[in-house]
Amino acid sequence: MHTPLPPLACNAHCHVFGPRDTFPYAANASFIPAADAPKEALYALNDKLGLQRCVVVQSACHGFDNSAAEDAIRHRPQTYRGIALVPTDVAQAELNRLNSAGFRGVRFNFMGHLGHRTPIEEVLALAARFEPLGWHLQIHGDPSLLTDMAPALLRSPTPVVIDHIGRLDASLGLDQPAFKALRRLMADRRFWVKVSGMDRITRLGPPYADAQPFAKALVDEFGDRVLWGNDWPHPNHAGPVPDEQQLVDLIHEIAPSEAARHALMVSNPERLYQFGDLT
Numbered sequence: 674m675h676t677p678l679p680p681l682a683c684n685a686h687c688h689v690f691g692p693r694d695t696f697p698y699a700a701n702a703s704f705i706p707a708a709d710a711p712k713e714a715l716y717a718l719n720d721k722l723g724l725q726r727c728v729v730v731q732s733a734c735h736g737f738d739n740s741a742a743e744d745a746i747r748h749r750p751q752t753y754r755g756i757a758l759v760p761t762d763v764a765q766a767e768l769n770r771l772n773s774a775g776f777r778g779v780r781f782n783f784m785g786h787l788g789h790r791t792p793i794e795e796v797l798a799l800a801a802r803f804e805p806l807g808w809h810l811q812i813h814g815d816p817s818l819l820t821d822m823a824p825a826l827l828r829s830p831t832p833v834v835i836d837h838i839g840r841l842d843a844s845l846g847l848d849q850p851a852f853k854a855l856r857r858l859m860a861d862r863r864f865w866v867k868v869s870g871m872d873r874i875t876r877l878g879p880p881y882a883d884a885q886p887f888a889k890a891l892v893d894e895f896g897d898r899v900l901w902g903n904d905w906p907h908p909n910h911a912g913p914v915p916d917e918q919q920l921v922d923l924i925h926e927i928a929p930s931e932a933a934r935h936a937l938m939v940s941n942p943e944r945l946y947q948f949g950d951l952t
Contacts, residue, residue, distance in 0.1 A: 678934070683938055683942035688730055696740050716749070722917060729753060730756045739759075754946040755776040759779055777807070777808055794825070804830045812833060818839070832865060833863060834864075843881075843884040865900060869901060871920075896937070903920045924938070
């Protein structure tokens, strides 16, 4: 029997792809999905799993055209928010427009396979421009980012969300330098972390016994700045594609108490993504 999630539980990390006839993929995209993953499929999955709120993260396959994510938010404006991809010289008017459309931050990819290496000083300059909107930076990168970019990230004028437990290697254990570096960043209260991606950092596969201790440690130590998402539809995934219900069931392993689950799934995302501010 599956233990239900608290009311207003949030899937804080997922994507929509296409449909390509309506929202074409970017000509210079670093990857093109084999299949579309439209908003209707996302709605159906979240509804089935009991995830009443959602944050749609703009995908690299659509580049800087945030239309597909914006469309997904538009049809559920009370309960869906977005994270955009934008160039660092984006016009302020476009940031304001995206804010009105329900976007609450900008993601930057520093993973090698995604091919993005935006200079960090340009990233921080953009963050200064969207800080008045109450937005945050979302950073996706391999473990070296936690050390190499830490001094710059600590100068961010906005909150910073680290994706997928820092994409570290779970087989190296809790004492590995990358996890120590992540915990040092999290000691600064402007930093948040997504305990999504256990399926990406595991070396054992489901149910991710090697990865669960990392997520649990972060929930235990930084419980008011952790977020959870299922990363549907799991782009560029190595190994077996996760079982969606299993990912939800594992929430009770990494956040065993009712209070920890409520913070992880409800109050933390409500605070960061400003749910309830659009009609």
